Amino acid sequence: MATSHxxxxxxxxxxxxxxxxxxxxxxxxxxxxxxxxxxxLLIKSDLEVYKNRWSLLGDLLRPNEDxxxxxxxxxxxxxxxxxxxxxxxxxxxxxxxxxGGRVITTAYYSLVNIKxxxxxxSHNELHWHxxxxxSNLAFxxxxxxxxxxxxxxxQIQEHPIVFNLLPEKFSxxxxxxxxxxxxxxxxxxxxxxxxxxxxxxxxxxxxxxxxVSHRPGKLYRFNSIHLKDLKAAEIFSSEEEL
Amino acid sequence: MATSHxxxxxxxxxxxxxxxxxxxxxxxxxxxxxxxxxxxLLIKSDLEVYKNRWSLLGDLLRPNEDxxxxxxxxxxxxxxxxxxxxxxxxxxxxxxxxxGGRVITTAYYSLVNIKxxxxxxSHNELHWHxxxxxSNLAFxxxxxxxxxxxxxxxQIQEHPIVFNLLPEKFSxxxxxxxxxxxxxxxxxxxxxxxxxxxxxxxxxxxxxxxxVSHRPGKLYRFNSIHLKDLKAAEIFSSEEEL
Numbered sequence: 001m002a003t004s005h006x007x008x009x010x011x012x013x014x015x016x017x018x019x020x021x022x023x024x025x026x027x028x029x030x031x032x033x034x035x036x037x038x039x040x041l042l043i044k045s046d047l048e049v050y051k052n053r054w055s056l057l058g059d060l061l062r063p064n065e066d067x068x069x070x071x072x073x074x075x076x077x078x079x080x081x082x083x084x085x086x087x088x089x090x091x092x093x094x095x096x097x098x099x100g101g102r103v104i105t106t107a108y109y110s111l112v113n114i115k116x117x118x119x120x121x122s123h124n125e126l127h128w129h130x131x132x133x134x135s136n137l138a139f140x141x142x143x144x145x146x147x148x149x150x151x152x153x154x155q156i157q158e159h160p161i162v163f164n165l166l167p168e169k170f171s172x173x174x175x176x177x178x179x180x181x182x183x184x185x186x187x188x189x190x191x192x193x194x195x196x197x198x199x200x201x202x203x204x205x206x207x208x209x210x211x212v213s214h215r216p217g218k219l220y221r222f223n224s225i226h227l228k229d230l231k232a233a234e235i236f237s238s239e240e241e242l
Numbered sequence: 243m244a245t246s247h248x249x250x251x252x253x254x255x256x257x258x259x260x261x262x263x264x265x266x267x268x269x270x271x272x273x274x275x276x277x278x279x280x281x282x283l284l285i286k287s288d289l290e291v292y293k294n295r296w297s298l299l300g301d302l303l304r305p306n307e308d309x310x311x312x313x314x315x316x317x318x319x320x321x322x323x324x325x326x327x328x329x330x331x332x333x334x335x336x337x338x339x340x341x342g343g344r345v346i347t348t349a350y351y352s353l354v355n356i357k358x359x360x361x362x363x364s365h366n367e368l369h370w371h372x373x374x375x376x377s378n379l380a381f382x383x384x385x386x387x388x389x390x391x392x393x394x395x396x397q398i399q400e401h402p403i404v405f406n407l408l409p410e411k412f413s414x415x416x417x418x419x420x421x422x423x424x425x426x427x428x429x430x431x432x433x434x435x436x437x438x439x440x441x442x443x444x445x446x447x448x449x450x451x452x453x454v455s456h457r458p459g460k461l462y463r464f465n466s467i468h469l470k471d472l473k474a475a476e477i478f479s480s481e482e483e484l
Contacts, residue, residue, distance in 0.1 A: 017305070018302075018304060018305075019265055019302040019303065019304060019305075020265070020266055020302070020303045020304060020305045020307075021263040021264065021265060022263065022264060022266050022303070023261055023262070023263060024262060024264050024266075024335075024346055060260075060261040060262070061261065061262045061264070061335075062260060062261060062262060063259070063260075063261075063262045063344075064337070065262075066335040066336055066337060067333060067335040067346075068335075088332060088333065090330060091309060091330065091333045091348050093266075093303075093308040093309040093310075093348075094308055095306070095308060102305070104266055104309075104346075106333050106335075158400075
């Protein structure tokens with residue numbers, strides 16, 4: 001009969017072939033927004049088998065690390081960035097996902113404001129790549145990117161997390177362009193604004209844009225009381241009357 | 243300089259102490275609903291160090307398995323169930339989470355209709371335990387359960403997944419009791435009904451409950467066109483007028 005988490009199998013010297021001892025890695029999907037496009041940080045893979053193909057930022061877990069600290073280390077080593085938010089999305093474990101052997105990888109995603117977070121390193125052609133112009137990444141990174149993009153699309157409809165991608169003050173035009181880029185769709189301007197105001201995520205700064213070629217728009221910032229855990233759809237709130 | 247996913251470290255014979263080779267496990271949080279309570283499937287831990295404490299259903303990954311197939315195997319071995327839905331939630335990797343050594347575990351959650359899924363096995367005191375009466379589970383299983391419960395609470399507000407927990411035909415009274423049990427809150431009956439109908443998740447079967455001690459309520463089923471991917475909050479839909 002199966003027993004769970006068998007202790008006797010776990011001493012470092014035990015080599016029980018019934019259980020997998022796997023290398024573990026993290027892969028970081030770092031999204032940014034510039035030139036009205038959603039972008040992702042990529043580097044050239046340094047594996048011969050993936051020569052000239054792009055890959056996400058990742059590395060193997062070390063003995064003294066948990067997954068989260070490995071993600072922050074990778075980000076720091078690869079970009080020089082240390083103060084960005086990372087969220088775990090999914091763990092990928094297909095038997096053939098790594099050409100060198102069994103590696104189980106956990107994907108994290110992050111949103112960074114490209115202008116405020118200048119990359120401090122540039123090895124392996126590290127660069128911001130438009131998400132819409134991607135295909136044939138190394139490893140299973142197409143699938144990992146797609147999974148993180150889907151999570152991002154869900155999250156922006158429920159939480160005001162996109163503030164990470166925008167300057168502190170922004171116009172509704174910029175905000176809509178960001179949502180359109182992430183969701184890869186065009187939206188009706190009037191509906192977008194109505195719906196956004198219904199959610200009460202924004203504060204009108206009573207300032208206008210400057211240095212723009214179009215008619216200056218009003219500037220807004222995110223309402224910080226909502227930045228932690230507001231859900232757009234508090235459908236089941238028991239207090240509120242419809 | 244760090245390189246990602248170093249191929250040369252990955253041959254099975256390579257024992258590079260810079261990288262962790264970890265045991266990997268899955269833990270399954272199987273939720274059910276009965277007697278107006280949310281329940282979870284637990285067994286007695288078989289580790290001496292956790293004697294008499296409850297634990298989730300889990301096991302170590304085998305060399306020929308990915309995480310998903312290991313989860314289904316655990317569920318089948320432990321309960322006899324094979325046709326339930328499992329969804330990956332989160333991977334836990336704290337250095338001290340397992341007393342026997344480094345084990346990284348991925349949590350899955352599932353919803354099953356207790357009446358339709360009679361347990362076919364009963365070793366290690368396998369049983370349905372009320373979620374509200376739990377504390378001090380073995381390992382980090384309190385945290386794993388809590389994380390899965392939070393995911394469940396989010397998901398039921400956006401997707402009609404609770405159909406997995408209910409009989410095919412149910413009353414609004416049963417549906418509200420289920421939401422109240424999962425969200426651990428009381429709701430206003432009138433608001434709950436209004437909001438549920440707004441979401442268009444239900445089909446009125448034009449039948450009444452039988453064999454109930456209260457006034458028979460109308461019976462409903464979930465609208466199957468929504469069971470796959472409807473979101474309650476299509477806030478950013480570009481077509482719809484407010």
